[in-house]
Amino acid sequence: MTNILSHLIILFLFFSCSAPNKPDEESKHQVLETKSFIPELSGKLNEISGIMIYDDLYWGFNDSGGKNKLYGFDKEGKIKKELEFEKAKNQDWESITQDQKNIYIGDFGNNSGARDDLCIYKIKKKDIKKKKEQKVEAKKIRFKYATQQKYGFFNKSTPFDCEAMVEFKGNLYLFSKNWKDRTSTVYKIPTQKGEYEIHPMDTFNVKGLITGADISPDKTKLALLGYENYQSFMWIFSDFTEDDFYGGSSQLFKLNKITNAQTEGISFNGNDSVLISCERTWAFNQQVFLVELSKIQNGAH
Secondary structure, three states: OHHHHHHHHHHHHHHHHHOOOOOOHHHHOEEEOEEEEEOOOOHHHOOEEEEEEEOOEEEEEEOOOOOOEEEEEOOOOOEEEEEEEEOOOOOOEEEEEEOOOEEEEEEOOOOOOOOOOOEEEEEEHHHOOOOOEEEEEOEEEEEEEOOOOOOOOOOOOOOOOEEEEEEEOOEEEEEEOOOOOOOEEEEEEEOOOEEEEEOEEEEEOOOOEEEEEEEOOOOOEEEEEEEEOOEEEEEEEEOOOOOOHHHOEEEEEEEOOOOOOOEEEEEEOOOOEEEEEEOOOOOOOOEEEEEEOOOOOOOOO
């Protein structure tokens, strides 16, 4: 009996030592420190849903139900310019991006999957004057998803929701917020006014819900902002060829100090840091955070 017990103990120790360890979930990502950049924004931006830097100002807007306005604010969070989009409605504005001549705002928030009026508003930078309050002409880029067959109430279960967009080499790219499987599909759409049917290009398991996107000024890094279980995270994609964003290297980062925050917008602040905008919630004021990317350790997932 003693010999049998001894053999059993030896076998147990052998298999315990030789069995592969289950990967620690924490080892799959790095944690990046967030710093306060603009501690409090004007009350006019209490539901800021996107952020962009242009003409020495930071620009943002409110999401669904907000005014059809784009606000330019300074480092103290004070509004310096208000641009009202003519003949435009803020059904659910969610993302902002730019090229050399134009600014684009995506009115494509679609939590229920029921919208058939998805569009992107386009304004010309040359139309922005020095006046604090002004109206600007907005052109519409309309689109629908080629693979969407039904329009109904599929609240927080649809793959046809979107809150993230970037401009890259003459086209716009949308990154979906897939409620069911926590992936993100990328779509391509021209920057010209018109009506388009957009097709999925590629899908990536982002392990959460994507709420913002931006491309670095040198066009070498794509940042996707999102959250899962009230924890904000960011993916950085690099070493991609042309617009095969998901085909290169990818790294996942959890963002500390902003748990339970509603982080909605992201903008590169140079090539080595990003700004992240946060709506007003019970835990946070509307504000902007800074994340330094220079401290990222090499590696990919």
